[in-house]
Amino acid sequence: MPPVDMAHVTLRIGDRIILSDVGLTVPAGAFVGMLGPNGAGKSSLIRAILGVVPVAAGRISVFGRPVGRGNHDIGYLPQFPARSAPRLDGRSFIAAALHGERWGLPCDWRPGRHRRHDAMEIDRVLDLVGAMHLARRPIDHLSGGERQRLLLAQALLGRPRLLLLDEPLASLDPHRAREVVALVDTIRRQLGIAVLFSTHDLNPLLGVMDRVLYVGRGAARLGTVDEVVTGPVLSALYGMPVEVIRANGRIFVVADGVVQS
Numbered sequence: 001m002p003p004v005d006m007a008h009v010t011l012r013i014g015d016r017i018i019l020s021d022v023g024l025t026v027p028a029g030a031f032v033g034m035l036g037p038n039g040a041g042k043s044s045l046i047r048a049i050l051g052v053v054p055v056a057a058g059r060i061s062v063f064g065r066p067v068g069r070g071n072h073d074i075g076y077l078p079q080f081p082a083r084s085a086p087r088l089d090g091r092s093f094i095a096a097a098l099h100g101e102r103w104g105l106p107c108d109w110r111p112g113r114h115r116r117h118d119a120m121e122i123d124r125v126l127d128l129v130g131a132m133h134l135a136r137r138p139i140d141h142l143s144g145g146e147r148q149r150l151l152l153a154q155a156l157l158g159r160p161r162l163l164l165l166d167e168p169l170a171s172l173d174p175h176r177a178r179e180v181v182a183l184v185d186t187i188r189r190q191l192g193i194a195v196l197f198s199t200h201d202l203n204p205l206l207g208v209m210d211r212v213l214y215v216g217r218g219a220a221r222l223g224t225v226d227e228v229v230t231g232p233v234l235s236a237l238y239g240m241p242v243e244v245i246r247a248n249g250r251i252f253v254v255a256d257g258v259v260q261s
């Protein structure tokens with residue numbers, strides 16, 4: 001069963017149609033980069049897969065089951081993570097997610113009931129993201145990239161088979177952004193999981209993602225970079241002439257004279 005399968009999906013928020021009659025399938029183990037103009041609906045689509053935003057029409061299934069809150073198969077890194085207490089160290093930060101409201105954990109989970117299991121699970125995710133050295137450091141002393149590692153560790157709690165990462169590169173410099181992309185890719189391969197990765201910059205994902213999903217004006221296109229990142233496809237999704245310029249192994253999407261990514 002594919003990690004995500006959508007058929008004739010319409011998403012409406014208030015009186016705005018975010019997606020209209022969209023169908024797509026995220027293949028098993030794929031690394032999908034999701035792009036689109038501001039407000040196109042990337043976060044809303046992720047939230048619909050989480051079962052938080054209801055579909056107005058059509059259906060979305062995750063590993064063959066209809067979407068629903070608390071899906072153990074999904075790990076989620078939100079765009080604007082809840083403000084965390086600065087005094088927490090890295091380990092406590094992960095533990096807080098383990099015991100707090102988190103996607104995927106059984107609802108009978110109680111602090112202290114599974115202490116040994118908790119400690120092992122926290123070690124496992126810290127190790128996966130290469131953040132054992134952050135375990136005892138206060139999180140307000142950490143860089144943006146280091147915090148992103150911990151957020152990724154949180155998303156990996158409970159052994160999800162699908163990672164939904166909403167703009168994990170926001171506020172990272174190009175070097176750190178590439179580090180985070182490489183880390184996500186290594187984890188994806190190691191665990192054989194699928195990744196849906198929302199971003200405003202295509203370039204750090206080049207050579208890593210095997211599919212790109214572009215969202216715009218109520219529509220979505222999923223395919224390889226060569227299929228989707230073209231002037232005609234993006235012009236239709238942006239609703240204006242878009243030029244795609246390739247230079248030095250990078251891709252620049254220019255809409256209305258402004259470089260988008």
Ligand SMILES: Nc1ncnc2c1ncn2[C@@H]1O[C@H](COP(=O)(O)OP(=O)(O)OP(=O)(O)O)[C@@H](O)[C@H]1O
Pocket residue numbers: 013014016018036037038039040041042043044045
């Ligand atoms: N809870 C909400 N209530 C009202 N409108 C909302 C809500 N959430 C999202 N929207 C609207 O839905 C549209 C899509 O928003 P969304 O955050 O999904 O876009 P996005 O592609 O992730 O944007 P960005 O790239 O700027 O993060 C926007 O017009 C936004 O204002």
